[in-house]
Amino acid sequence: MEIWINPACSKCRSALSLLDAEGAGYTVRRYLDDVPSAEEIRAVLGRLGLEPWDITRTGEAEAKELGVKDWPREEGSRDRWVEALARHPKLIQRPIITADDGSAVVGRTEEAVREALARSERG
DSSP: OEEEEOTTOHHHHHHHHHHHHTTOOOEEEETTTSOOOHHHHHHHHHHHTOOGGGGBOTTSHHHHHHTGGGSOOSGGGHHHHHHHHHHOGGGBOSOEEEOTTSOEEEOOSHHHHHHHHHHHHHO
């Protein structure tokens, strides 16, 4: 299991605390330092079953500068969104947990983190 975190994020710290409390084995990826490529973002989106606009933090200053709220949310614009996430990783929703069964979740709630744990135990 891998978890993409920003150490300054309280939801990331909560997810790590829960994983530690459950004795889970995981790898931490500080995605602001170890920026995922567009290909990695596409792979995670496939695992999440989401579109890039679903994991974009549109309230960030960088998002406002880019004007992402006004970008079309359609298949033809997908690459534009993915490239923006790769160039501006601060826009990626966090934490993202990839489970051992090949799925992934955005672990913003305790329930989502527990779901990733359960999937990893089954995987």
